[in-house]
Amino acid sequence: MLHLENVGMRYGMGREVLSDVTLTLAPGEFRFLTGPSGAGKTSLLKLLYLAERPSRGLMSMFGRDLALTPRQELPALRRRIGVVFQEFRLLDHLSAYENVALPLRIAGRKPAEYREDVEELLSWVGLGDRMQARPPTLSGGEKQxxxxxRAVVAKPDLLxxxxxxxxIDPDMxxxxxxxxxxLNRLGTTVLIATHDRHLVESLGVREWRLSGGSLHEVPQKGRS
Amino acid sequence: MAARAPLLPDEHEGEWSLTGVIAVMCFLACLTLGIALAVSRASAVWSEGLSGTGTILVPADGLVSPEDGARAVADAVRRLPGIAEVRIVSRAESDDMLRPWLGNVSLDGLPLPVLVAVSFEGSARPANAEMEAIVAAASPGALWDDHGVWREDLQRLSAMLSAISLGVLVLIALAAVATIVFATRAGLESHREIVEVLHHIGARNQFIAHEFERRFLLLGLKAGALGLLLAVGVLLLFANTDMLASGGEFYLPRLSLAASDWPWLVAVPLATSLIATVTARLTVMRVIGRMP
Incomplete structure (x- = not known):
């Protein structure tokens, strides 16, 4: 599914924010990515959702070596990835419904084909009565x-x-x-970057920890 | 559920000023093209009129009276093949032709030459050298003018005006391209967040470019139609101005557009929206192409 080997990344001419990161995410796997603020979690995710390119090292995804993948083929790879951005990145002029439907619209699906799915999903996340609301009128939790x-609506291969x-409040x-x-049970590979220890420990899945730009596996305790 | 909302938000303020600029460019392009077409048409009509005619000038300083000389020349020319009509221009007509320059003064007593208007039919006309020889033999001192100098000057002027018009049209098109590149870049910058999100969730560059293309196509059509309407108004005003419509008393060619010229003017707003669309597409594709 996803393999990084000795990957380094820097912004412009700055210092390396990721150093010698090696990881393999197998299909169907569920992982957490933890680490203190500034450790490079968001940078690593940006690499993984193809918003940045590594400065060095090897990176392959869905069986494709990204260094050898032509740029015009990257959008198709990105459409297989669902991303929940830290700062939400919703389009303020579109309604909640249109924001959620965006990946399907981009994929060329007709509104009649996805209307029911989008409405059902919005109801499931507790926004059934806020479908036509625009992001500026939503609370932080609602935006999230x-x-x-939006990240899960197209049933991506990688989330x-x-x-x-x-x-979001603990119940939600x-x-x-x-x-x-x-989603993971249905086959989506999931990687969640979080600070929330309770969230990590509640599932007991494997965890990578980033510290100072370096990644290492956290030994599992208890159930797996 | 209502129709899908556009992926780029509406921008009324910036869009109106851009529409205004493009409309002015389209107006100037239509006006330039309209005037060029009218001048070219008038020049062609005048040139064609001149090419089938000639004038014999019988001066008043010969041994015989110019009227006798004119009659002798007319008789000699009438016998030639390819001659449609030979007409001695009356003194009253000559006076009328001179009046715009000399004013309403009496021209009696002035030793004016007599003009003989000759028109040809078909292409089997006598050569200029033959005409000159026959005219000089019939009335010594009489001169043959085939209007060649006028015609060449007119054609040169028409070609020069066409070249200038083409240059102006090219400059307007380049200015429109530069304006649209600037506006598209500004649009990309102001919608950077939207473009990045679309890019990151897998939109193809063409998909994003299409959003901009659609906006600039509509803007180009709107601005183009506005510019065309203004230009048509000005051209119709020109066409109904006495001097330009009739040629005035100085015998200028009539400036007007034929029915077959109007489609060229209608093509200007279409070309404007095409330029706007293609420019926006290329600009967006280039900018997005630089994203990681």
Whole structure:
């Protein structure tokens, strides 16, 4: 699914924010990515959702070596990835419904084909009565739920989430985590970057920890 | 559910000023093209009129009276093949032709030459050298003018005006391209967040470019139609201005557009929107192409 080998990354001429990162994410795997603020979690996710390119090292995704993949083929790879951005990144002039439907619209699907799915998903994340609301009128938690719904609506092969439950109350956080688990059960590979120890420990799945730009596996304790 | 919202938000303020600029460019392009077409048409009509005619000038300083000389020349020319009509221009007509320059003064007593208007039919006309020889033999001192100098000057002027018009049209098109490149870049910058999100969730560059293309196509059509309407108004005003419509008393060619010229003017706003669309597409594709 995803393999990085000795990957380094820097912004412009700055210092390396990721150094010698080696990881393999197998199909169907569920992982957490933890680490203190500034450790490079968001940078690593940006690499993984193809918003940045590594400065060095090898990176392959869905069986494709990215160094050898022509640029025009990258959008098709990106459409296989669902992303929950840390700062939500919703389009303010579109309604919650249109924001969630965006990946399907980009994929060329007709509104009649996805209307029911989008409405059902929005209801499931507790926004059934806020479908036509625009992001500026939504609370932080509501925006985050719209962002999560947008990331999962196309049933991606890989789901990357950056602090997906940061602005959400614990009950809703647990409900959304169940959504991720359910997606994972249906075959989506999931990687969640979080500070939330409770979230990590509640599932007992494997965890990578980033520290000072270096990645290492956290030994598992208890159930797996 | 209502129709899908556009992926780029509406921008009324910036869009109106851009529409205004493009409309002015389109107006100038239509006006330039309209005037060029009218001048070219008038020149062609005048040139064609001149090419089938000639004038014999019988001066008033010969041994015989110019009227006798004119009659002798007319009789000699009438016998030639390819001659449609030979007409001695009356003194009253000559006076009328001179009046715009000399004013309403009496021209009686002035030793004016007599003009003989000759028109040809078909292409089997006598050569200039033959005409000159026959005219000089019939009335010593009489001169043959085939209007060649006028015609060449007119054609040169028409060609020069066409070249200038083409240059102006090219400059307007380049200015429109530069304006649209600037506006597209500004649009990309102001919608950077939207473009990045679309890019990151897998939109193809063409998909994003299409959003901009659609906006600039509509803007180009709107601005083009506005510019065309203004230009048509000005051209119709020109066409109904006495001097330009009739040629005035100085015998200028009539400036007007034929029915077959109007489609060229309608093509200007279409070309404007095409330029706007293609420019926006290329600009967006280039900018997005630089994204990681």
């Amino acid at each position: 739920r719209v962002a999560i719904a 990357l989430a950056d602090e997906p439950t940061g602005s 956080g647990e409900r959304l985590l169940r959504l991720f688990v359910e």
